[in-house]
Amino acid sequence: MPASPIRKLVPFAEEAKRKNRKVYHLNIGQPDIPTPEVALNAIRNMDLKVIEYSHSAGFESYRRKLAGYYQALGIHVDHNEIIITTGGSEALSFAFNSCLDPGDEIIIPEPFYANYNSFAIASGVVVKPITSTIENGFALPAIQEFEKLITPKTRGIVICNPNNPTGYLYSEEEIRQLGELVKKHNLFLFSDEVYREFCYDGEKHFSVMHLEGMEEYVVLVDSVSKRYSECGVRIGAIISKNKEVMATAMKFAQARLSPPTFGQIAGEASLDTPREYFDQVSAEYVARRDFTIEALNKMEGVVTPKPKGAFYTIAKLPVDCAEKFCQWLLQDFEHNNQTVMMAPAAGFYATPGLGRQEVRIAYVLNIDELKLAMEVLEQALKVYPGKEVIIGTRKISKNS
Amino acid sequence: MPASPIRKLVPFAEEAKRKNRKVYHLNIGQPDIPTPEVALNAIRNMDLKVIEYSHSAGFESYRRKLAGYYQALGIHVDHNEIIITTGGSEALSFAFNSCLDPGDEIIIPEPFYANYNSFAIASGVVVKPITSTIENGFALPAIQEFEKLITPKTRGIVICNPNNPTGYLYSEEEIRQLGELVKKHNLFLFSDEVYREFCYDGEKHFSVMHLEGMEEYVVLVDSVSKRYSECGVRIGAIISKNKEVMATAMKFAQARLSPPTFGQIAGEASLDTPREYFDQVSAEYVARRDFTIEALNKMEGVVTPKPKGAFYTIAKLPVDCAEKFCQWLLQDFEHNNQTVMMAPAAGFYATPGLGRQEVRIAYVLNIDELKLAMEVLEQALKVYPGKEVIIGTRKISKNS
Numbered sequence: 103m104p105a106s107p108i109r110k111l112v113p114f115a116e117e118a119k120r121k122n123r124k125v126y127h128l129n130i131g132q133p134d135i136p137t138p139e140v141a142l143n144a145i146r147n148m149d150l151k152v153i154e155y156s157h158s159a160g161f162e163s164y165r166r167k168l169a170g171y172y173q174a175l176g177i178h179v180d181h182n183e184i185i186i187t188t189g190g191s192e193a194l195s196f197a198f199n200s201c202l203d204p205g206d207e208i209i210i211p212e213p214f215y216a217n218y219n220s221f222a223i224a225s226g227v228v229v230k231p232i233t234s235t236i237e238n239g240f241a242l243p244a245i246q247e248f249e250k251l252i253t254p255k256t257r258g259i260v261i262c263n264p265n266n267p268t269g270y271l272y273s274e275e276e277i278r279q280l281g282e283l284v285k286k287h288n289l290f291l292f293s294d295e296v297y298r299e300f301c302y303d304g305e306k307h308f309s310v311m312h313l314e315g316m317e318e319y320v321v322l323v324d325s326v327s328k329r330y331s332e333c334g335v336r337i338g339a340i341i342s343k344n345k346e347v348m349a350t351a352m353k354f355a356q357a358r359l360s361p362p363t364f365g366q367i368a369g370e371a372s373l374d375t376p377r378e379y380f381d382q383v384s385a386e387y388v389a390r391r392d393f394t395i396e397a398l399n400k401m402e403g404v405v406t407p408k409p410k411g412a413f414y415t416i417a418k419l420p421v422d423c424a425e426k427f428c429q430w431l432l433q434d435f436e437h438n439n440q441t442v443m444m445a446p447a448a449g450f451y452a453t454p455g456l457g458r459q460e461v462r463i464a465y466v467l468n469i470d471e472l473k474l475a476m477e478v479l480e481q482a483l484k485v486y487p488g489k490e491v492i493i494g495t496r497k498i499s500k501n502s
Numbered sequence: 503m504p505a506s507p508i509r510k511l512v513p514f515a516e517e518a519k520r521k522n523r524k525v526y527h528l529n530i531g532q533p534d535i536p537t538p539e540v541a542l543n544a545i546r547n548m549d550l551k552v553i554e555y556s557h558s559a560g561f562e563s564y565r566r567k568l569a570g571y572y573q574a575l576g577i578h579v580d581h582n583e584i585i586i587t588t589g590g591s592e593a594l595s596f597a598f599n600s601c602l603d604p605g606d607e608i609i610i611p612e613p614f615y616a617n618y619n620s621f622a623i624a625s626g627v628v629v630k631p632i633t634s635t636i637e638n639g640f641a642l643p644a645i646q647e648f649e650k651l652i653t654p655k656t657r658g659i660v661i662c663n664p665n666n667p668t669g670y671l672y673s674e675e676e677i678r679q680l681g682e683l684v685k686k687h688n689l690f691l692f693s694d695e696v697y698r699e700f701c702y703d704g705e706k707h708f709s710v711m712h713l714e715g716m717e718e719y720v721v722l723v724d725s726v727s728k729r730y731s732e733c734g735v736r737i738g739a740i741i742s743k744n745k746e747v748m749a750t751a752m753k754f755a756q757a758r759l760s761p762p763t764f765g766q767i768a769g770e771a772s773l774d775t776p777r778e779y780f781d782q783v784s785a786e787y788v789a790r791r792d793f794t795i796e797a798l799n800k801m802e803g804v805v806t807p808k809p810k811g812a813f814y815t816i817a818k819l820p821v822d823c824a825e826k827f828c829q830w831l832l833q834d835f836e837h838n839n840q841t842v843m844m845a846p847a848a849g850f851y852a853t854p855g856l857g858r859q860e861v862r863i864a865y866v867l868n869i870d871e872l873k874l875a876m877e878v879l880e881q882a883l884k885v886y887p888g889k890e891v892i893i894g895t896r897k898i899s900k901n902s
Contacts, residue, residue: 109756130555137553145764146546153537153734153768155530188588188736191758199624204604220757224599226626334553334763336588356509357620358591363734364545364764368553 106216107425107449114432115443124440125432126475128463131266131414135331135383137368144371145364153363158355160186160339164370168339171373175298177311177322183343185351186361186369190296190325190338191217197321197340198225200350201290206257208292211243213416213450213457215266215294230256231452236418236460239407240268242276245283258290259283264297264307267450267462268416269391269409271301274308281313289319296325296338297412299380302388305410317343326365328412330372336362337369387413390465390472397476398463401483403490406463416447416460422488424448424461430486437481440474459490506616507825507849514832515843524840525832526875528863531666531814535731535783537768544771545764553763558755560586560739564770568739571773575698577711577722583743585751586761586769590696590725590738591617597721597740598625600750601690606657608692611643613816613850613857615666615694630656631852636818636860639807640668642676645683658690659683664697664707667850667862668816669791669809671701674708681713689719696725696738697812699780702788705810717743726765728812730772736762737769787813790865790872797876798863801883803890806863816847816860822888824848824861830886837881840874859890 108129118125159165165181172179187193194217202208204226210218212231222229230251234240248259259280264271272280284291293310301307310320325338340351391408395415398406403420421427425446435441447460465472483489508529518525559565565581572579587593594617602608604626610618612631622629630651634640648659659680664671672680684691693710701707710720725738740751791808795815798806803820821827825846835841847860865872883889 132554134552136551141553142548142550145548148542148545150542151536152534153541153732154532155733188762189759195758204626217757217759220753224754224757226604332553333555334760336760336762353620354624357617357624358595359589359617360734360736362588362736362762362765364768365762368764 107446108216111428111432111443114429118432118441122439123436126440126442126467126471126478128465128467128475129443129445131328131464131466132333133328133331133413133466134468135386137331138372138375138379140374141330141332141368141372144367148364148367150363156360156363156366158360159184159352160361161366161370164366167370167373172311172341175309177309179311179341179343183341183348185340185348185355186366187338187340187355188358188361189336190294190323190327191221193323193325193338193340194218194294195221195224196351196354197292197323198222198227199354200347201292201321202227202257205255207253207255208258208260209248209251209256210260210452212452213240213267213447213462214260214452215262216449218260219452228255229452233451233453233456234268234270236405236407236416240265240270240416242272242280245279248283252287256287256289258292260292260294261310262294262297264300264409264411266297266412267414267445267447269412269414271305271307271409271411277308277310277313281310281316281319284319285316290321291316291319292321292323294323296323296328298324299329300384300387300413301411302384302391303410307411311341319344321347326369326372330375332368332372335365335368337365387465390467390469391415393469394463394465394472394476397472397480401480404483413466414462414464416462418460420483420490421459421486422490424457424459426488427486428461430488431482435482435485437478440478442475442478442482507846511828511832511843514829518832518841522839523836526840526842526867526871526878528865528867528875529843529845531728531864531866532733533728533731533813533866534868535786537731538772538775538779540774541730541732541768541772544767548764548767550763556760556763556766558760559584559752560761561766561770564766567770567773572711572741575709577709579711579741579743583741583748585740585748585755586766587738587740587755588758588761588765589736590694590723590727591621593723593725593738593740594618594694595621595624596751596754597692597723598622598627599754600747601692601721602627602657605655607653607655608658608660609648609651609656610660610852612852613640613667613847613862614660614852615662616849618660619852628655629852633851633853633856634668634670636805636807636816640665640670640816642672642680645679648683652687656687656689658692660692660694661710662694662697664700664809664811666697666812667814667845667847669812669814671705671809671811672708677708677710677713681710681716681719684719685716690721691716691719692721692723694723696723696728698724699729700784700787700813701811702784702791703810711741719744721747726769726772730775732768732772735765735768737765787865790867790869791815793869794863794865794872794876797880801880804883813866814862814864816862818860820883820890821859821886822890824857824859826888827886828861830888831882835882835885837878840878842875842878842882
């Protein structure tokens with residue numbers, strides 16, 4: 103597996119910190135939002151004497167309660183159609199290993215969450231990217247573009263909804279189109295919906311599990327990491343009504359014995375999180391998004407869409423190369439002894455050369471910090487030596 | 503992956519319980535020993551507000567302290583040579599995925615922990631078993647037998663020391679012989695040492711990490727599951743001084759983001775477990791072992807060695823087929839409304855037909871329960887319809 107552009111930046115961030123420079127982390131989806139009190143209390147009040155293996159599919163009580171959560175969203179699953187996993191990562195790995203053989207192809211709209219690639223490589227699966235564009239706000243590419251990529255080896259389509267890294271929220275219409283496509287070609291539709299609770303502007307999340315008559319095709323990947331700010335809890339789930347898929351996934355689950363007991367206690371308790379928690383979190387993210395998007399688009403030469411979900415946006419910057427720019431920010435730049443760390447978007451594209459001028463920004467800091475971070479970015483863009491200068495309609499890099 | 507003989511028994515055990523029958527579980531390595539108070543207290547007193555991702559290799563504080571634990575055992579590793587994993591299972595999976603390619607062969611003395619097979623299959627690796635025998639107390643097979651199995655595709659040898667399922671503790675001499683063999687043929691030596699603290703009769707554990715000049719060859723798999731009765735905590739570690747192996751393992755670690763935070767808190771705190779805890783646990787297991795082994799060998803036609811480690815023994819029973827017998831125990835037998843569940847040993851052999859009359863017994867119950875369980879087993883063997891009858895020196899199954 104190649105090192106990602108984000109990981110290559112880590113030593114530079116460490117170096118900046120050694121110089122006592124404040125680094126604003128816009129590079130990672132680690133929210134600063136407090137974990138719900140009900141979850142923390144369940145851990146603090148834990149009265150087990152022996153921390154035993156749990157059922158390989160997870161506590162039955164947790165699975166039953168989680169089924170209730172989905173049912174309230176109009177997703178009709180029962181507890182036998184859920185396996186609790188060690189994070190969404192393991193759910194994804196079980197999904198690929200249970201549904202795909204080495205050499206099989208999956209289509210993923212790019213830019214996409216870089217770890218899809220890692221798990222595909224680990225499963226010997228070939229990723230065929232289909233490009234979504236910033237000009238289109240990263241909407242689903244046209245279905246005929248998907249059709250062009252389908253070969254006899256194609257076995258599935260992977261989406262992330264709302265999307266990491268773009269923040270794009272797929273519409274019901276887009277999901278229905280995908281549903282028809284996978285049915286027509288007898289593919290799996292893998293949907294990573296870990297950002298489900300993060301939909302803004304009154305938009306409703308439409309899950310692949312809302313599609314009717316799709317029991318054999320749809321595999322859902324979920325996680326508590328973002329929903330309850332429990333990234334370190336490492337609890338997720340794989341959900342499907344396809345009995346064969348679940349029976350195979352169960353064998354992988356048995357091989358690793360059980361998901362973490364403490365994490366399951368926290369995850370189960372989190373289902374009692376009051377509605378107000380989500381309302382507050384949502385209001386906070388909308389404020390952060392609105393501020394960040396406006397600040398970015400005000401900067402000369404910067405363009406970013408206004409995403410309706412998750413807590414990311416992809417911004418196009420007037421720079422020669424976003425990777426170089428991000429490294430320069432950490433290595434050579436400071437504004438009032440502060441700098442920012444962002445994720446070069448090239449790491450989210452499978453097609454070489456794409457996303458060269460783009461970065462992913464996670465608006466996971468509070469507004470005060472975001473203000474300072476945006477100020478730093480604006481100042482940095484003014485003095486970056488690899489700045490792209492726009493002369494008339496022609497773009498010329500200062501360095502070229 | 504095929505369903506294991508133990509898992510096939512689960513519905514019969516559930517059925518027995520529905521009939522309100524007491525089932526003594528000798529089938530699984532889930533100790534009844536309390537988890538150390540220091541670990542439980544660390545969880546109860548946990549004061550984090552946001553449960554964030556940790557470093558993909560685990561808390562640095564935990565790795566440093568864990569390095570100290572190994573150093574005290576004469577294993578000279580530093581924290582950069584340790585990656586904290588989600589249980590020993592993940593450590594094993596990282597080890598195979600980092601060191602082996604699909605089609606590579608590994609040699610494992612059988613009977614062996616059945617999940618080695620699952621992880622080998624998941625990695626596309628071929629397991630070549632080498633048989634250890636009950637007559638020899640499951641000692642290491644002769645080195646020339648290993649040599650016979652080595653082909654150009656052989657890349658490693660896997661041992662479990664002390665051994666699950668046999669309880670056999672490899673001697674320093676045996677480990678040194680293996681060390682020379684792997685060096686001669688340039689193989690990896692994977693050693694699963696999760697039962698390290700369970701060595702009896704004054705025997706000292708000799709780790710593969712004690713071998714001198716073996717930095718490039720040795721990969722250690724460890725776990726808190728058995729050491730601190732923390733099976734559900736899901737914390738383990740992969741340890742190696744081979745930099746290339748660790749760099750590759752780190753990429754797998756990054757793909758799954760981080761090991762469980764709560765588990766790491768418990769694991770780190772467990773390193774402060776007082777010595778008396780282990781002394782008490784050890785004394786308890788010695789008493790259980792002594793009782794169980796004596797009780798088994800007193801039963802007509804039953805043979806089992808006296809293992810020096812872990813908390814398992816393999817017993818040979820005078821039955822036509824241990825799988826049938828174990829099912830019959832759950833389905834058709836009761837003694838004072840009690841029965842026992844054991845693991846048919848065939849599931850621990852890769853060579854078809856081996857272990858047909860053997861079971862693995864985990865002596866993880868207290869002595870009072872073990873007494874009742876052994877009484878049940880003795881009575882059951884007297885009336886089992888598939889009993890093997892010994893006439894002179896010839897063995898004839900009653901049913902044949």
